[in-house]
Amino acid sequence: MPADPTTVTRRRDAQRNRQRLLDVADQAFRKHGVQASLDEVARRAGVGIGTLYRHFPTREALIEALVAADLERVAALADGLAGDTLAGIDGWLAELADHSVTYRGLAEALVTATATSSALGDACTRLHDAGRELVRRAQRHGVVRDDADPSDAVDLASSIAWLTERDADTERRQRLLRAAVDGLRTTGTDELHARDQS
Amino acid sequence: MPADPTTVTRRRDAQRNRQRLLDVADQAFRKHGVQASLDEVARRAGVGIGTLYRHFPTREALIEALVAADLERVAALADGLAGDTLAGIDGWLAELADHSVTYRGLAEALVTATATSSALGDACTRLHDAGRELVRRAQRHGVVRDDADPSDAVDLASSIAWLTERDADTERRQRLLRAAVDGLRTTGTDELHARDQS
């Protein structure tokens, strides 16, 4: 799945080590967040720490390998939405926020990677682009107000995911998302915008 | 300014060391965020690392000493607001967010400390209480909708502060806050709430 075919791991043992590291890292990240000890990940995977670094030169590379497919899946979900209902936007942002909460610290890693030239950065850009396009379609449908910035939706979802990543249940996350999306929708009465001039 | 008078530092040199550590830590936190090296803080303050730990047993205690007065100031601002306009809520949350951005990592430190029994935790509780009361007054004025959770306002401000703490200008922060607050206000037309049942 690497972008560059020349970097593909060929040897069977290397492939197995790589997969083991991913499996163990996933468990460790779920348990301790993305700041889990890489030393312990290597140890539990039964490989030397050098092998971990050979496969994943940075912690970010390891995170990317674990979440890239899921990020692409969420981005593709946005592509498939017409943007004709606010509930659609809301549902998609909830999906995004739920994913960003897979590991503690993931939301931060995604925000940090955004706009960098790494593989994870590219995945984030893909996601943000899909989110912006969705908002633009919603604006054309008159569902989201025209003066909203297309980036706001994903930004708010990222923020809320970060705040609520420690929460056991998803109640608060959903309520906050609902409020945030509500703030982007087209208002029914124009006088409510009067305070824009204040 | 410590709560317990028995813990007051008496000796002149100790008082001066304490103040120096605070001054240097403030500079270091502004430059490198709250994760700045404490070793370097002690070194620049001209004291041993043990002295730093004697005055501030944890990093959180150091942060608390630096921001407690400002947190109290922001909380008191909320106490003084009637909650009769959405612009008042918006302005207060902007003040809160701007403060939370004093140091990189401060927003996270505040969220982490909230609901713990530390001095910083108490300061956060005081802030949250003030924020919740402000929202409740706004609800009584019909400015904020009744089904909003009083905690949502401060939560959203904290989230947005975290997301935008790396931003040079405050434009994005203000726009996101505006959208978030908009989602809490009483809507003009009831049919806009129809999707609540979806």
Place this chain on the structure above:
DNA sequence: ACCTGAACACCGTTCAAGT
């Protein structure tokens, strides 16, 4: 081509010795 783990670097924290 890949793996190993010792070695290095860095940082936070404690505590025995000192003034």
Place this chain on the structure above:
DNA sequence: ACCTGAACACCGTTCAAGT
């Protein structure tokens, strides 16, 4: 009463040696 800094612990990262 307070300060000092060596000592300890822990972790991330590199790289020479090995298969």
